[in-house]
Amino acid sequence: MQISVIMPCYQMARFLPDAVGSVLRQSRAVAEILVIDSGSDDGTAGVVHALAADGAPVRLIEDERRGPGPARNRGLAQARGDIIAFLDGDDLYPAGKLDAQIARLDAGPHVDMVSGFVTYFDRLDRDALAPASDSRTETLFHVHLGACLYRRAVFDRIGGFSDSLMYSEDVDLLLRVREACVPFTILRRVTLYYRRHGDSMMTQPDPRKEGDFRRAVAMSLARRRARGRADQDMPPFEAYLEPAP
16 A cells, blocks of 8 residues: 655645654555645745655655645646545654554454544654643544544545635535445554644634635535435444444
């Protein structure tokens, strides 16, 4: 299996070495890390070139600032791996993430997507690449692409990300995964460290956030109505949680 990690970035030069470092410290090597830089002017391109010069399997893809969905689609179009992972430039992978998720894919060939829990944090231990002991943390299951691992066939089946959504493109994708009955499971372990900080796109006030979420849900309902399945409830997320040991 070859793993491609798709990493959209905008003004994340100061966080990018941590994100890439968290991928490189995985015991499961990745084939490539595709950094899609959406017009940053903070030195992101220079950081990528420096990481590549140090031997990291990173490749810079320059793009216009069109939002995270189109940036991820650029990455998908150029990714060579048969396993697809995502990581935002300010987040990190916990140690052992890829091994655990690949092992689950190997254990059940019928499983096409593996997710997990997310730990939100605000202070990083740079040596451990993990939340610091004095960080405020919260761990739960939520819709985060970085917590997931996908077989490439998932995107061949349902398509990429919506170009019409600035926000909730991840919600739209997961709704399409569930509508298409793509088999997936949720591990009972943390598979993403999500960094909370003031410059995050999700912390900025923007009325499009709520509007795009509503649009993602409305598009799902419209698709289900078109298929005569509008009244069919999708299973709750608990139904996808791996059995307790």
